[in-house]
Every structure is written in structure tokens, then in C-alpha cells.
Amino acid sequence: MxxxxxxxxxxxxxxxxxxxxxxxxxxxxxxxxxxxxxxxATVIDASGKFVFPGFIDPHVHIHLPxxxxxxxxxxxxxxxxxxxxxxxxFIEMLAPAGSEDLMDGWRTWTxxxxxxxxxxxxxxxxxxxxxxxxxxxxxxxxxxxxxxxKVFLAYKGAFGIDDAALxxxxxxxxxxxxxxxxxxxxxxxVSELQQKLIAEGKTGPEWHEPSRPESVEAxxxxxxxxxxxxxxxxxxxxxxxxxxALEAALDARSRGVKLDVEVVIPHLTLDRTYxxxxxxxxxxxxxxxxxxxxxxxxxxxxxLERGEIATVATDHCPFDVAQKHMGDGNFTLIPNGIxxxxxxxxxxxxQGVSRGNLSVERFVDAASTRAAQIFGLYPxxxxxxxxxxxxxxxxxxAYRGTISAGTSHMNNDYSGYEGxxxxxxxxxxxxxxxxxxxxxxxxxxxxxxxxxxx
Numbered sequence: 001m002x003x004x005x006x007x008x009x010x011x012x013x014x015x016x017x018x019x020x021x022x023x024x025x026x027x028x029x030x031x032x033x034x035x036x037x038x039x040x041a042t043v044i045d046a047s048g049k050f051v052f053p054g055f056i057d058p059h060v061h062i063h064l065p066x067x068x069x070x071x072x073x074x075x076x077x078x079x080x081x082x083x084x085x086x087x088x089x090f091i092e093m094l095a096p097a098g099s100e101d102l103m104d105g106w107r108t109w110t111x112x113x114x115x116x117x118x119x120x121x122x123x124x125x126x127x128x129x130x131x132x133x134x135x136x137x138x139x140x141x142x143x144x145x146x147x148x149x150k151v152f153l154a155y156k157g158a159f160g161i162d163d164a165a166l167x168x169x170x171x172x173x174x175x176x177x178x179x180x181x182x183x184x185x186x187x188x189x190v191s192e193l194q195q196k197l198i199a200e201g202k203t204g205p206e207w208h209e210p211s212r213p214e215s216v217e218a219x220x221x222x223x224x225x226x227x228x229x230x231x232x233x234x235x236x237x238x239x240x241x242x243x244x245a246l247e248a249a250l251d252a253r254s255r256g257v258k259l260d261v262e263v264v265i266p267h268l269t270l271d272r273t274y275x276x277x278x279x280x281x282x283x284x285x286x287x288x289x290x291x292x293x294x295x296x297x298x299x300x301x302x303x304l305e306r307g308e309i310a311t312v313a314t315d316h317c318p319f320d321v322a323q324k325h326m327g328d329g330n331f332t333l334i335p336n337g338i339x340x341x342x343x344x345x346x347x348x349x350x351q352g353v354s355r356g357n358l359s360v361e362r363f364v365d366a367a368s369t370r371a372a373q374i375f376g377l378y379p380x381x382x383x384x385x386x387x388x389x390x391x392x393x394x395x396x397x398a399y400r401g402t403i404s405a406g407t408s409h410m411n412n413d414y415s416g417y418e419g420x421x422x423x424x425x426x427x428x429x430x431x432x433x434x435x436x437x438x439x440x441x442x443x444x445x446x447x448x449x450x451x452x453x454x
Contacts (some may be wrong), residue, residue, distance in 0.1 A: 001025065002038040003433055008046025008394060010384050012053065013365035021051060023390040026432035031386060042435075044428055046394045052364055053384050054088025054391025054429070055345050058371040059181075059238055059262060059313035062092050063112050067335045069326065072318045072411045075116040078341060079449055080442045081409040085342035086426040088119050088391040088436075089381055089452065091371070093150050095126030095159055102127070102137045110451065117449030118442065119431055120391070122375075124150040124181050128158075130165035135172060142176050145453025147376045148236075149173055153220045154185040154212075154288065163227075170231040179374060180228065181236040181262075184220035184245070185212055185289060194332050205282035208331045209272050209290035217289050218244040225252035225259055235259045236374065239315045241267040241289040243299040250308060260310040260374055263300055265344045266291060266416060268312070269351055274416075283324040284414055286334045287315065305358055310370045312348055314340035318412040338416040343403055345393075346422040354397070354423035376454035390433035397424040409442070 003023040010019055010031070022030040022038070037043060062078045064071035073081070082090055092113070096105030102125070113121055125138065125146050138149070151169055152159040161169070173180045193211045197203075221237055228235035229252065237249055240261050249261050266287065271294040274285040285291055303309045317337020327334030348367060352358030372382025380389050401422050405415040429437035436444030
């Protein structure tokens with residue numbers, strides 16, 4: 001099967017130019033001007049549109065047991081929503097509870113995804129405990145091509161690990177050439193602050209942010225950086241939310257620590273006032289780290305523009321309104337997270353490129369290329385190059401629309417971006433050469449996705 005995309009403007013992390021793209025089978029075969037049309041080829045006219053590499057979301061929760069409930073998306077709904085939003089690959093957090101066996105978790109997560117994902121996927125392996133079997137299990141999973149770990153400095157008693165385990169994880173990762181991704185908050189400080197606020201009768205969602213303030217995240221970031229520095233590992237801070245934590249990460253980098261930083265789209269665009277709305281309206285926006293003072297956002301955007309922040313992810317955690325009600329009267333029981341996998345690319349393009357100062361090349365880098373490079377997928381993914389997988393997004397910058405839960409394809413009954421305008425959307429999306437999205441609707445193979453071994 002041949003696919004020819006004509007007259008588009010190709011954008012990669014380093015350049016933009018007008019050319020045609022010829023796809024043969026699953027990969028890009030030629031890039032050039034006025035390419036001949038092979039017999040029987042499907043031809044797509046991309047005049048006036050961008051041709052981007054498929055976008056990569058490096059931080060997603062699809063199957064997620066959390067606080068006694070489960071996130072609402074399946075691999076079918078989550079992957080199809082991702083594709084409609086231009087994301088052709090996601091990296092899911094495989095994080096069994098600390099009381100569960102890691103290899104059993106591997107079988108659970110991969111079994112749920114296999115044959116049910118419309119886009120390609122891979123996993124960060126969550127290390128939620130360290131016992132006499134952990135190292136051997138991790139070595140086996142790295143042998144399966146899972147080249148990144150996930151650790152939680154928060155959520156002690158559920159997912160979180162202590163410092164001895166953190167040291168062992170980082171030391172093993174350094175030996176194996178594996179990236180350690182980390183949720184950086186000081187668990188003990190969070191616990192003490194939560195107990196204090198609840199005892200004072202401060203139980204609504206507006207108290208979630210004061211229970212895990214910016215200083216707690218900055219301390220967690222510096223703490224993680226110390227372990228990365230001591231072991232020579234490659235660290236990656238997930239969902240960094242504020243300027244103080246960013247300075248802690250940049251300070252470590254200035255000492256030569258190999259530490260990448262991720263920000264998620266909610267922290268760039270939403271602020272703590274959303275979570276301060278009364279009752280469940282505020283609970284919809286409870287996530288950890290929390291939404292912060294709006295004054296942090298200019299610093300985060302500037303760091304993103306300069307490349308100090310490497311990637312933009314979602315931390316997609318789709319809990320519905322009924323689940324958010326679990327925290328009525330006690331904010332510590334609100335399931336954390338908001339749905340975002342369908343909206344990340346459009347919100348980032350609108351707020352960053354169309355209405356901000358983010359170059360379209362850095363947009364591609366932050367939303368696709370850098371994740372591919374950090375997590376061992378480049379150049380198969382993350383670029384428009386001969387020989388790369390034909391994961392392509394034909395993006396229409398002239399499109400105008402509005403985000404709404406009523407038109408979303410995520411399996412949720414609310415949107416964190418309800419009523420937000422978007423400037424542009426993916427018009428056509430391909431997964432390894434096969435058209436998966438046309439005109440904003442999924443038209444592809446619901447089982448197209450493959451487990452990517454890195």
C-alpha cells in the first residue's frame with residue numbers, strides 16, 4: 001500500500017519546509033518536491049496544512065487502580081481519543097500497588113493493551129517496592145525492551161518507595177542504561193500537612209494545594225536529583241508544576257546531573273483557582289502535584305521555549321464526576337487527575353504557537369521528538385524522515401473549534417477545558433502508514449497498536 005501526502009509544510013524539531021511525503025507500507029519511503037504518484041496510491045492534499053510527526057505522550061494512565069477505584073478509559077477509548085488529538089504513541093505508567101507482584105502487574109497491563117489499542121504504546125515500569133525478587137524482575141523487563149522505570153516519592157503505603165529502594169533503583173538503572181522517571185513530592189511532609197488541615201476542618205478541594213505546596217515539590221525534586229547524581233543515572237522529573245521546583249532541577253543540571261524535565265498541559269494552562277471552586281466542581285481539578293498560582297506559568301512557558309523543559313505530557317487520569325464525589329468532605333480521598341490525552345496537542349498549539357511565543361519547531365520537539373529521543377524510540381518515532389515509521393499528523397491551522405465533554409472521545413463525563421477555543425486540529429492522522437483519523441473522527445483499525453520494545 002502506498003500513500004502520498006502532497007503540498008504540505010513538513011515541520012520537525014529543527015526545520016520546516018514544503019515537500020511531499022511518500023509512504024510505502026508502514027514507513028516513510030521518500031521526501032521531496034513533486035514526487036511521482038505510484039500506481040494505486042492513496043493521495044492526500046495537504047495544501048495549507050502542516051505535516052507533523054506523530055505526537056508522543058510520555059506520561060499516560062489508562063489502566064489505573066487508585067484510591068479504591070479505577071480510571072475510566074480503556075485502551076480502546078484512550079487510544080482512539082489520543083489519535084483524534086494527534087497522539088500516535090503513548091507511554092503508559094505500569095504501576096501496581098506496592099503490595100502487588102510486579103511481574104503480575106506486567107501481565108495485567110500488557111494483557112489489557114494487547115489487541116485493544118489503536119495506536120502504538122509502551123510502558124514505564126513502576127517500581128513500587130523493593131524485595132528479593134525486584135532486581136531480577138526489572139532486569140527481565142528491561143530485556144523485554146522496557147527501558148524506563150517510574151518511582152513515586154509520594155503516596156507512601158500505596159505506590160511510594162523509601163530512600164533505600166530509590167538508591168537501588170537508580171543504581172540499577174545506571175548499570176542498565178535505563179531512564180528513571182520520578183514523581184517528586186516529599187511524602188512525609190504531605191502526610192503531615194494533610195492531617196493538620198483535616199484536623200482543622202479544612203476538608204474541601206481548595207485545601208489540596210496547601211497540603212502539598214510548592215516547597216514540598218521543590219524539596220522532592222532536589223532529593224531525587226541527589227540520588228541521580230550519586231548513582232550516575234539518567235533522571236526525568238515528571239509533571240513539574242512550579243518555578244521553585246524548576247530551579248531545583250536546573251541547579252542539579254548545572255552541576256552536571258543528567259536530569260530531564262517534563263511539564264503537563266494542565267500546569268501550563270490551568271491554575272489553582274479551578275480547584276478552589278466549591279464541591280465537586282473544584283474536585284474535578286484535583287491532581288498531584290496540584291494546580292498552582294498562575295504566576296508560575298510564564299516561567300514554565302519560558303523554560304519550555306528555551307528547551308530547559310524537555311517535554312509536554314498529560315498525566316492523563318480520567319476519573320468521572322461520581323468518582324470525584326468520593327472526596328466529598330475529605331479532599332485526601334479525591335481521585336487525582338483530569339482527562340487530557342485528546343486535548344494536549346490542540347491546547348499546546350493554541351496557547352503556545354498560535355497565541356504565544358512557542359515556535360512550531362519547538363512545539364514538535366516538546367510534544368514528540370524529545371520524548372522519542374529520551375525514551376529510546378528515535379528515529380523510528382518522533383520525526384519525519386526516510387525510514388521512520390509513517391506516524392504522521394496533517395494539521396489544519398485554520399480550523400476553529402471548542403473543547404467540550406459532549407464531543408470528546410475520552411471515556412469521561414467532564415472536560416477540564418470545557419468551552420476552551422482551539423486554533424487548529426489534526427485533520428488526518430496515520431499510524432504506521434494507515435489512516436486512523438479523518439476530519440476529526442476515528443476511521444482506523446482499533447487493534448492497530450503495537451507494544452514498542454525500546
